[in-house]
Amino acid sequence: MNLDLLSKAQRVVFDRLVQGRERTEIAEELCRSLQTIHxxxxxxxxxxxIPSQTKLIVTYYQExxxxxxxxxxxxxxxxxxxxEQGADVRFARSAARPQISAPARxxxxxxxxxxxxxxxxxRRQAS
Numbered sequence: 001m002n003l004d005l006l007s008k009a010q011r012v013v014f015d016r017l018v019q020g021r022e023r024t025e026i027a028e029e030l031c032r033s034l035q036t037i038h039x040x041x042x043x044x045x046x047x048x049x050i051p052s053q054t055k056l057i058v059t060y061y062q063e064x065x066x067x068x069x070x071x072x073x074x075x076x077x078x079x080x081x082x083x084e085q086g087a088d089v090r091f092a093r094s095a096a097r098p099q100i101s102a103p104a105r106x107x108x109x110x111x112x113x114x115x116x117x118x119x120x121x122x123r124r125q126a127s
Contacts, residue, residue, distance in 0.1 A: 001060065005047045005048065010040050010044050012030065013030075013037060013044065017041070017056065017057065018061070020057075
């Protein structure tokens, strides 16, 4: 997902969407009309070539999960290499550990779809 395609305003709306905020909440927070937020969401979906807001949120968290697991694999390899050299890697592990925060609240329609996709993704990542 190439977020560089989004304008500043669209990125602000995107960030709030993936945090689980409703469009009406976003409009109130940003002091914009609901129509403006609807327009931003439609443009975000078009630019990122994603069919729905639910799929946008699911895709975002799937990519974050993939980044976290690939980061953990790289860290494991680095720890193994450092361990062979006798280095102390305890602090490197904690500093390099990726952090993923779940959204405070997922919009009602997105919740069931997002949660139904994640267990399968977690099983695939574990194997």
